[in-house]
Amino acid sequence: MAVSDAKVKAAKVPDGKKQIKLADGGGLYLLVKASGKYWRLDYRFGDKRKTMAVGVYPQVSLKEARAKREAAKKLLEKNIDPSQKKQQERREKRTKQQSVTFEGVAKEWMGKNKVKWVPDYTTRIQNWLNNDILPWIGSLPIDEIKAVDVLAVLRKAEGRGTITTAHKLRSIIGQVFRYGVATARISSDPSRDLRGALTPKVVKHRATITDTKRIGELLRAMQGFEGTYVVQAALLLTPYLFVRPGELRQAEWSEIDLDKAEWRIPAEKMKMRSIHIVPLCSQAVVILSDLKKLTGGGRYVFPSIRTASRPMSNNTVNASLRRLGYEKSEICAHGFRGMASTLLHEQGWPSDVIERQLAHQEGNDVKRAYNHAQHLPERTKMMQHWADYLDGLRTGADVIPINRRA
Secondary structure: OOOOHHHHHHOOOOOOOOEEEEEEEOOEEEEEEOOEEEEEEEEEEOOEEEEEEEEEEOOOOHHHHHHHHHHHHHHHHOOOOHHHHHHHHHHHHHHHHHHOEHHHHHHHHHHHHHHHOOHHHHHHHHHHHHHHHHHHHOOOEHHHOOHHHHHHHHHHHHHOOOHHHHHHHHHHHHHHHHHHHHOOOOOOOHHHHHOOOOOOOOOOOOOOOOOHHHHHHHHHHHHOOOOOHHHHHHHHHHHHHOOOHHHHHOOEHHHEEOOOOEEEEOHHHOOOOOOEEEEOOHHHHHHHHHHHHHHOOOOEOOEOOOOOOOEOOOOHHHHHHHHOOOOOOOOOOOHHHHHHHHHHHHOOOOHHHHHHHOOOOOOOHHHHHHOOOOOHHHHHHHHHHHHHHHHHHHHHOOOOOOOOOO
16 A cells, blocks of 8 residues: 555654554555665565665655656666666766766876877876876866865975976876866866966976087097997987987887888887887997897897896986986986087078977877978988088097096
């Protein structure tokens, strides 16, 4: 017999009993306890008797409980277990709630973008998120985060004296917010209101040497480097090829064609995610030919000293320069790119040729994807000229002790 609103409202547990049930029909009943009133639904699924919690009275009224009973019946007619359906919806709701936190949106953003980032850059972004952003605002609903919340995160980096990091964090946070706008999680990016709120960053160029006499001294010191053959080869190739340090250390023999004197770096290894061709000067071919006798049986041109399954450390060349007595304020591995750019421009080589060989970003995505061979004949001539020029500096300047600290 169906119950009424009045009967449900007046229901109490009689003295001497722990609970009572008021049946409404179709398996629905009100379980009355001293602690409260609870709607339950008994049903059979797969030859098993099951019970599903429908809600708590009065938050769920008699009318709403009956509606849920009818909805459960429709599911049973489709051979769907109402309890399992309810659990699934609860999990989906929880997942959805998690996805609209800043951390949830950040994970989505990372997933969408890491396919076009080189691994080292992906790792840096993830580390910044894990260490400097998510601990403070990761659990907050993204639509509740204000500019002042973001500023508090950035002030922590500023407080450590890492001004450049603070600006990088602002950029990352802004990109996550803009992804949130694009995916309809939020209506605007609150970090945009922080322009001018941070201490201005000082533009710091990579340490390099452009004085020709000092370049000659450096090259002679590198020629006399006392270390493993693999490290010396990497050190000597660095000024000839002037690729990014990460690109050099991850070079694989499958990418290098010594007969064609060409190194094709795959798009996934490049910062700008497009194939890059490095014409190999005759000096580089000689170094690589000798090195191939040592490491050619493995994957990497410059394998780690610990295991051939990984390339050498990303700090190997820099550490070698320090061993030679050069401070990081004087020269770094990346600085050979600036050296080449400066002197090749001074020598009158076309800027387009130099910039293409430096693999600097092309503004148009489509053009960037297909211009890896652009200016290749001129670049080949330029790379050989550059290597010959460096050799001239190395042999033409006054000889100095290899270890400058001595």
